[in-house]
Amino acid sequence: MKPRTLYEKIWDAHVVERRDDGTCLIFIDRHLVHEVTSPQAFEALRLADRKVRRPELTLAVPDHNVPTTPRLAPDGTRLPIEDPQSAQQLAALERNVAEFGIRYFGATAREQGIVHVVGPEQGFSLPGTTIVCGDSHTACHGGIGALAFGIGTSEVEHVLATQTLLLKPSKTMEVRVEGDLGPGVAPKDLILHIIGVIGTAGGTGHVIEYRGKVFEEMSVEGRLTVSNMSIEGGARAGLIAPDEATFAYLKGRPFAPQGEEWEQAIAYWRMLRTDDGAAFDTSVAIDATEIEPTVTWGTSPEDAIAISGSVPDPASFADPSKQDAARASLDYMGLTPGTPMREVEIENVFIGSCTNSRIEDLRAAAEVLRGRTKHDRIKWGIVVPGSGLVKAQAEAEGLDKVFTEAGLEWREPGCSACLGMNPDKVPAGERCASTSNRNFVGRQGPGSRTHLVSPAMAAAAAVTGTLTDVRELVR
Amino acid sequence: MQALREVEGRAIPFGRKNIDTDLIIPARWLKTISREGLGQGAFEAVRTTEPDNPFDSEEFAGAPILIAGDNFGCGSSREHAAWALLDLGICVVIAPSFSDIFAGNAFKNGILTVALPQEAIDRLLEVAATDPISIDLEAQSVTTPFQDRFSFDIDPFRKHCLLEGLDEVGLTLSRDDAISSYENSLAAEKPWLTRGTGVAA
Numbered sequence: 001m002k003p004r005t006l007y008e009k010i011w012d013a014h015v016v017e018r019r020d021d022g023t024c025l026i027f028i029d030r031h032l033v034h035e036v037t038s039p040q041a042f043e044a045l046r047l048a049d050r051k052v053r054r055p056e057l058t059l060a061v062p063d064h065n066v067p068t069t070p071r072l073a074p075d076g077t078r079l080p081i082e083d084p085q086s087a088q089q090l091a092a093l094e095r096n097v098a099e100f101g102i103r104y105f106g107a108t109a110r111e112q113g114i115v116h117v118v119g120p121e122q123g124f125s126l127p128g129t130t131i132v133c134g135d136s137h138t139a140c141h142g143g144i145g146a147l148a149f150g151i152g153t154s155e156v157e158h159v160l161a162t163q164t165l166l167l168k169p170s171k172t173m174e175v176r177v178e179g180d181l182g183p184g185v186a187p188k189d190l191i192l193h194i195i196g197v198i199g200t201a202g203g204t205g206h207v208i209e210y211r212g213k214v215f216e217e218m219s220v221e222g223r224l225t226v227s228n229m230s231i232e233g234g235a236r237a238g239l240i241a242p243d244e245a246t247f248a249y250l251k252g253r254p255f256a257p258q259g260e261e262w263e264q265a266i267a268y269w270r271m272l273r274t275d276d277g278a279a280f281d282t283s284v285a286i287d288a289t290e291i292e293p294t295v296t297w298g299t300s301p302e303d304a305i306a307i308s309g310s311v312p313d314p315a316s317f318a319d320p321s322k323q324d325a326a327r328a329s330l331d332y333m334g335l336t337p338g339t340p341m342r343e344v345e346i347e348n349v350f351i352g353s354c355t356n357s358r359i360e361d362l363r364a365a366a367e368v369l370r371g372r373t374k375h376d377r378i379k380w381g382i383v384v385p386g387s388g389l390v391k392a393q394a395e396a397e398g399l400d401k402v403f404t405e406a407g408l409e410w411r412e413p414g415c416s417a418c419l420g421m422n423p424d425k426v427p428a429g430e431r432c433a434s435t436s437n438r439n440f441v442g443r444q445g446p447g448s449r450t451h452l453v454s455p456a457m458a459a460a461a462a463v464t465g466t467l468t469d470v471r472e473l474v475r
Numbered sequence: 476m477q478a479l480r481e482v483e484g485r486a487i488p489f490g491r492k493n494i495d496t497d498l499i500i501p502a503r504w505l506k507t508i509s510r511e512g513l514g515q516g517a518f519e520a521v522r523t524t525e526p527d528n529p530f531d532s533e534e535f536a537g538a539p540i541l542i543a544g545d546n547f548g549c550g551s552s553r554e555h556a557a558w559a560l561l562d563l564g565i566c567v568v569i570a571p572s573f574s575d576i577f578a579g580n581a582f583k584n585g586i587l588t589v590a591l592p593q594e595a596i597d598r599l600l601e602v603a604a605t606d607p608i609s610i611d612l613e614a615q616s617v618t619t620p621f622q623d624r625f626s627f628d629i630d631p632f633r634k635h636c637l638l639e640g641l642d643e644v645g646l647t648l649s650r651d652d653a654i655s656s657y658e659n660s661l662a663a664e665k666p667w668l669t670r671g672t673g674v675a676a
Contacts, residue, residue, distance in 0.1 A: 016657040021630075021631070025650060039507075039508035043508070043509070043510070048644070055674055056673060056674045057671040057672075059672050083506075089506055089508055092508040101674055102674065103671075103672035103674050124671075124672065126667075129668065152576065152583070153554040154554060157644060158643060158647065161648060162644065162647040162650075163654065163658075164647060255671070255672060255673070257670075419502070420502075
């Protein structure tokens, strides 16, 4: 048999039917649903008198809209959501999951959180599965070796009704990282650097497989961070081959297989790796030893630069359209070419999002903040755990105290200031050192200026009030 | 889904490049639970800052066609962009190129996306300012009252679905036997996948 890539193995295992033009009906093993992209899908099912084919394969959690302020009054009663439209979307999700019989972790449940944190944490996301959600950061679950990608609302309806999608196969791209990451260089720095190299359209039409010793030695949570941002490199999905670390991470989680089924599952999962000699359509090599803590200067995730670097001169780009984009970005960001990134002053800090809100992220930020307080320039700093379980773990370790004693706010789980759909927003004209995934114009609120960073780098910016090389604070 | 065979009418001339889905429908409109009514928010940034925009002109009210520049529908995957166009009464978009996700979302909502070379777009923008335009999906052609005729390509499956008004979910549901057979072999080969969240089916 022809050697196959990991992507091809997962794809082949999910083909229900193949049409003459190459389009395949692909079986979907796991479906995550949140409140923003699902109401119209459920409405369409209702209007056509259709049911959900496999309700046990869908898990619903509200995350985009929910406020991160307390959700329960001291007497235990549920507090109302002030924004009437957000409240209506949440109510619609509650009605829909009840009507169609779908498992739901509601806004006040301990298991509630960001869909992409909850899926792996509950053992719902598993290696070798196909996972979809009406959200482009579904790519995240590639970190445990699942083929996971974002879909539109009509596709949400299609999956609910048929448990399948009509798809054409993607091209394959190998991102091979050689060498070791230096001390103080995080998975987030690595993925920002990779996107800086390949560009935001570099992976368009491809599924990226991240390969090399760095990923084998990386924690599962770090792998989730890397794969999460595949979409910012243009790829609908990312993949990292599952290994013993993946299995150890998943073992015993609520929806993970147990007993004899667990043994059967890991026997299968061990075969999920790219065969020797398998060909990729595109290959990119990265030298890990060159990577420093990395920040963004512009309004596209590809605008990544080492913290030791300076704001680039738009004229330095070869492509005229990139020159224009860089000028517009610097104008929006209020930055002057040649300014060292370490002199960029910050007024806001956001630690959270599906990219960086897991326990290891919070530990990395707390390590920097322990015994320190935020700089006077920092007006607003919030730490938003990725789920209620992450929040409980952090509190058990005393991390919440580290954050609050440093002058940051400790919040309830949700997407929060990553996309500013709930009340957590960065004011116009102000900068935010943010552990999220998109620095688009207006993403964190109208006029907001985002610098994407790792959790430790966000904590360092909180301490100094400027973008800072965290390696100077933690030795 | 509404079948689409021939469309004739005024076409909104809006030839800008890189019209992203944030411009088509801003994020604040994403809090709705319906597909209806998004026309109110469509092109909000244009309508609030450019008094002479074509979307608010009497002349183009209810126009079924939109003519735009390269890379139409780039950015976020929000299907609300397709719904907003439909709510305005637009069922055909003509541009030099489209983002993949937008083109897919448009098709799933019965909107025809027609890709034509920039020269053809320039001519159609000129005609659209004063006269109607016709699209014949069966013949795969765009014509004007001045004898212009431009042919376009379309995926045969998408053409068939649009002509017949076929809904993709309905089509896949007709493959129920194939899906059931896959599910049965999956349950036998990978039993650990079938339980899911454990709710009763």
